[in-house]
Amino acid sequence: QTEIQWWHAMTGANNDVINRLADEFNASQKDYKVVVSYKGQYADTLNAGIAAFRANNAPHILQVFEVGTATMMGAKGAVKPVYQMMAETGQAFDPKAYLPTITGYYSTAKGEMLSFPFNSSSMVMWVNRDELKKAGVAEIPKTWPEVFAAAKKLKAAGHETCGFSSAWTTWAMLEQFSAWHNLPLATKANGLDGFDTELKFNSPVHVKHLQTLVELQKDKTYDYSGRASASEGRFTSGECAIFMNSSGFLGNVKANAKFDWAAAPMPYYPDIAGAPQNSIIGGASLWVMGGKSADEYKGVAKFFTFLSDTDRQAKLHQESGYLPITKAAYEKTKASGFYEKNPANQVPLIELTNKEPTENSRGLRLGNMVQMRDVWSEELEAALAGLKSPQAALDAAVERGNQMLRQFERTVR
Numbered sequence: 001q002t003e004i005q006w007w008h009a010m011t012g013a014n015n016d017v018i019n020r021l022a023d024e025f026n027a028s029q030k031d032y033k034v035v036v037s038y039k040g041q042y043a044d045t046l047n048a049g050i051a052a053f054r055a056n057n058a059p060h061i062l063q064v065f066e067v068g069t070a071t072m073m074g075a076k077g078a079v080k081p082v083y084q085m086m087a088e089t090g091q092a093f094d095p096k097a098y099l100p101t102i103t104g105y106y107s108t109a110k111g112e113m114l115s116f117p118f119n120s121s122s123m124v125m126w127v128n129r130d131e132l133k134k135a136g137v138a139e140i141p142k143t144w145p146e147v148f149a150a151a152k153k154l155k156a157a158g159h160e161t162c163g164f165s166s167a168w169t170t171w172a173m174l175e176q177f178s179a180w181h182n183l184p185l186a187t188k189a190n191g192l193d194g195f196d197t198e199l200k201f202n203s204p205v206h207v208k209h210l211q212t213l214v215e216l217q218k219d220k221t222y223d224y225s226g227r228a229s230a231s232e233g234r235f236t237s238g239e240c241a242i243f244m245n246s247s248g249f250l251g252n253v254k255a256n257a258k259f260d261w262a263a264a265p266m267p268y269y270p271d272i273a274g275a276p277q278n279s280i281i282g283g284a285s286l287w288v289m290g291g292k293s294a295d296e297y298k299g300v301a302k303f304f305t306f307l308s309d310t311d312r313q314a315k316l317h318q319e320s321g322y323l324p325i326t327k328a329a330y331e332k333t334k335a336s337g338f339y340e341k342n343p344a345n346q347v348p349l350i351e352l353t354n355k356e357p358t359e360n361s362r363g364l365r366l367g368n369m370v371q372m373r374d375v376w377s378e379e380l381e382a383a384l385a386g387l388k389s390p391q392a393a394l395d396a397a398v399e400r401g402n403q404m405l406r407q408f409e410r411t412v413r
């Protein structure tokens with residue numbers, strides 16, 4: 001039996017899904033055994049994979065969050081492009097079977113799929129309906145001003161430590177915020193059209209939004225929840241009744257939230273022409289590492305075929321809140337009437353397809369993005385702590401980020 005190592009970053013309900021998939025695949029055939037290892041949060045998993053590649057003991061499959069895409073693309077030799085592996089191993093593989101919004105993110109300009117879409121998500125606004133009702137908020141807020149008003153009522157009704165919040169602060173307040181308002185995060189279609197891109201998220205709209213968050217942070221009408229998703233339990237515990245997070249939070253919400261919850265589209269500013277535009281994807285894809293044997297690649301390819309099965313995909317989407325990655329899985333879910341009974345699963349799809357994507361909303365692909373998110377977070381944190389003005393913080397985030405982009409460009413050239 002040939003072992004296939006799969007390193008991942010999933011916890012809670014999503015970790016159970018990974019274990020189950022590996023068990024099912026292992027039981028379905030005798031030649032290969034998928035062995036899963038949890039390597040920490042997304043950034044840790046990516047770093048572990050790169051370090052392992054350098055030490056010549058990389059896993060076969062590495063789960064990499066969407067912001068690590070440029071890093072993986074730039075790591076020539078470290079990865080085996082998925083389209084190549086599928087062709088070489090003779091596995092039937094039609095990139096057109098997958099949802100274009102997702103594959104576009106992980107493909108070259110020529111449409112060659114470099115990594116395998118696995119858990120794609122988008123960001124949604126999770127709400128605690130019981131608490132909104134108690135606070136006298138009759139409707140789920142749709143716009144940012146409505147969110148601010150609802151958060152003030154929630155605070156007055158006893159949510160003293162959190163009116164509203166989000167996981168993945170840069171994803172919510174800079175990346176998705178820009179796409180949803182059709183504003184550039186960076187030039188060159190946010191880097192999708194070239195690594196020679198420049199950051200643009202210090203516009204007046206971005207500065208005004210951060211200014212508002214800074215004001216609301218003072219009395220915790222808005223309360224910062226950190227850089228990644230470690231504090232997402234603030235929603236399921238009931239502390240924050242409005243909380244923006246991945247659609248892939250669904251499994252944990254179902255398992256842990258003891259109240260009437262819902263997912264709604266992200267809020268927007270109604271005075272920004274054209275808003276809301278469309279959201280961009282998040283989550284992760286599976287990268288195949290370089291330097292493995294033909295037999296090992298055959299096992300990985302068979303596993304990817306197994307993952308692409310329509311029924312399996314439909315089930316994954318329905319249970320986890322991640323997107324269906326194939327068109328067939330989406331059609332099947334829709335035809336079964338699933339979305340009428342489970343509207344939360346449809347929200348990220350509605351956001352992604354809300355309008356035809358523009359240069360500002362096709363996605364993003366920025367070099368050194370993982371490290372850059374830390375720098376952006378540092379600047380946001382400085383503004384929220386009152387140490388810098390919002391304008392100075394965003395200017396510094398852009399300037400420091402641009403330096404990191406230029407450094408990345410030099411390494412891939």
Ligand SMILES: O=P(O)(O)OC[C@H](O)CO
Nearest residue numbers: 065121246248282283284
């Ligand atoms: O929680 P996930 O898996 O949807 O990932 C969220 C963000 O996209 C991470 O960058």
